[in-house]
Amino acid sequence: MKINKFLLGAFALSVGFASCSNEEPIKGDNGGATDGEKYVTVRINSVGDIGSRADTDNDFEGPAEGSSEGNVTKENIRFYFFTADGMPFVMSQTGVNGTVNTNMVKPDALNVSNTNGDEKTSLEAVLVLGAPEKYVGNRPAIMFCVANATDEAAFEQFAQKRLDAIPDIEVNTPGEWSKFRMTSSTYKEGEGEGAKVIYYTDISDNVKDTKDAAMANPANIYLERLAAKMRVKGLGEYTVMEKNEDGTLATAQYKIRDENGTAITALKVNLLGWEPYMTANSCYAVKNIDKTWTNTSLFNGWNNADLHRCYWALDPGIVSPNNNTIPLYDNNKFKYGNYDENKPTENIVYTYENTSNQPASVTDRSTKATAILVKAVVKLEGSDEGIDMVEWGSDYFTLEYFKAIVVEAYNADKDVTNQATAKDVVLKKNTGADARSNTWYATVKGDDFKRFSNISWWQNGITSYFVNVEHLGSKYGVVRNHIYDYTFNNVVGLGVPGDDPVNPQDPKPSYLAARVHVLNWHVVSNSTILQ
Missing domain, CATH: 2.60.40 (Immunoglobulin-like)
Known part of the structure; x- marks a missing residue:
């Protein structure tokens, strides 16, 4: 024996x-x-x-x-x-x-x-x-x-x-x-x-x-590692751009009406900070893959047996609930800033795998794909303060001037004893079933005045940009042991000024000897224009 x-x-x-x-x-x-x-x-x-x-x-x-x-x-x-x-x-x-x-x-x-x-x-x-x-x-x-x-x-x-x-x-x-x-x-x-x-x-x-x-x-x-890691560079101030028909960028010019008339001006946007959005609540302890996957059915180079790695995975499909809101106006959020390689433990976010949700585009807010949500403030050229601005009927107004227009229309139907002032105008969020997302309507003296509705409102210039995390091979998602390294290099449009987590209507890896190797992070780098 x-x-x-x-x-x-x-x-x-x-x-x-x-x-x-x-x-x-x-x-x-x-x-x-x-x-x-x-x-x-x-x-x-x-x-x-x-x-x-x-x-x-x-x-x-x-x-x-x-x-x-x-x-x-x-x-x-x-x-x-x-x-x-x-x-x-x-x-x-x-x-x-x-x-x-x-x-x-x-x-x-x-x-x-x-x-x-x-x-x-x-x-x-x-x-x-x-x-x-x-x-x-x-x-x-x-x-x-x-x-x-x-x-x-x-x-x-x-x-x-x-x-x-x-x-x-x-x-x-x-x-x-x-x-x-x-x-x-x-x-x-x-x-x-x-x-x-x-x-x-x-x-x-x-x-x-x-x-x-x-x-x-x-x-x-x-x-x-089961974890993936996200980090961002490129927060800061940009001139708002627009896309030409050939895809090139040019400085956007906005016509903004105020008490002095209509000014044609460029706008600045300051990217203040970012937050992860739709992160996984759990994952499989062992990376799950399908042995029938091929380079043709998934994407080229998704598996590398020589390196003991693969670059895609299945997940349980459980992510943080969206709660029907984005914390755009929460001053305790958007605490992550620019990643600095000299401070590698700061301004990073860890998360688990999320691959089962495939959005229609990089800015699509309608899925539970893991995303990067960026908070920003829109400013006039030369100003350090955010501009309180609305868009109504495809025109832009300073908030105070827009209130004056609302009051003028309101007072036209009232006798002299029921006249209102601009201080009586308050904007309320549209919450009806048929309302456009992230829009407001006017009230005067507490009464709805929905003649003025579907208003987009940059409250003190606050806005948001949304980026679904891109993996490899035209896939969206995050996979364990990967770093998602984002660099923002320009901004197109004014973002979405609201906290609804939906698309805007106009989308802008005998002895027995064994060696144990801890596989290094696999870096997926993306340079992108926010829009």
Whole structure:
């Protein structure tokens, strides 16, 4: 009878260590191998770039300096073992140098080594499995990994499950992003009937009779963050532009009526800040993809098995409710400013996957696609204050002058004792079923005067611009382990001056040695004109 022994050492990984120490793996009570014994060694590397570019020609970027985006500690990582047919491989509760919960193992020691001086690729922590327990006629063939779950219960939800049940597990968006949950990366391998979705590591050929043989033939474990990251550059002041028929831009000229007549003028818009909109409440713990997807059915380069990555995913379809309002007039919102690479932990937003909602255009507000909502203020040239302005009947007016026009029309139907002044005019939001979105109507002395309705009102110049987040291959959405890096470079039109989250009517990635790699962020960059 052969005896397979398992001893659990441990590791922790923090991507980007400033210095490393060389330590030997922890050995069991009988550190040398005996006839028939099989040992497992897990070696973890910080992977660096894993190739500088993907087929999609978008950059990769490491964890932000000063953040916990790449941190993994011995307290916050678990390994899950399965048999070749995907059944949980139940390990012994005794004789293991670590904590065992059925097929889940928590390591309990850190051993870091740097074998060739390359900090980016050679930081290694070694986990040794072995110990005097008999797993007669059976050994683990598959390994799955989870890091940075929120608590022990969140780790345990993966334990004692069949491998094929793992992709069905959902996790909720954390209240704060102090830990970055990671799981084994997902990608497609092969095509046609032989295609497989890979979200685990096959360790069947990496179990060796000697430690040295195992170290020379490590099984690689790749981890990817569940989070995506959004950031924006280009907030600030712009001259409002218009599009010519040939698509070129020109300075827009607005005719604005006030008590002095009609002024033809350019307008400025100051982009004040931004907020994420329609972010996911949950996602699958393991990236879900469809093995039937191809470059033709999805988009070219969506999968890269060589880099252990794919660039699209399925999601549970649960996003934050829109509550029928955009917080345009909430001074506590729109707190995110320009991203500064010298301050990489500021002005960023993390979110989970949202891919099931495909809007009709980049400015379409009618879906639950994840978007960037920008607050701005419209100003006259040379002014530091927002212009209180309305549009009615395709004409623009200062608010006070428009009130004077309303009063004049109101008083024309009243006798001398019922005359009103401009102070008696108040604009109310249109809320009727047939009302145009984000419009107002006039009241005088508290009475509706809907002769003046369908009014667009830039209250103190406040307006909003809306950008659905674009992925790759003409897809909208956010996918885990991606950075959505936006640069605004111009502004067309005056935006939408209201808080209805609908379209305006006029739309303006034996021993056993395994390396664990934390996949770097995949950057999707977009330069866009707000309109």
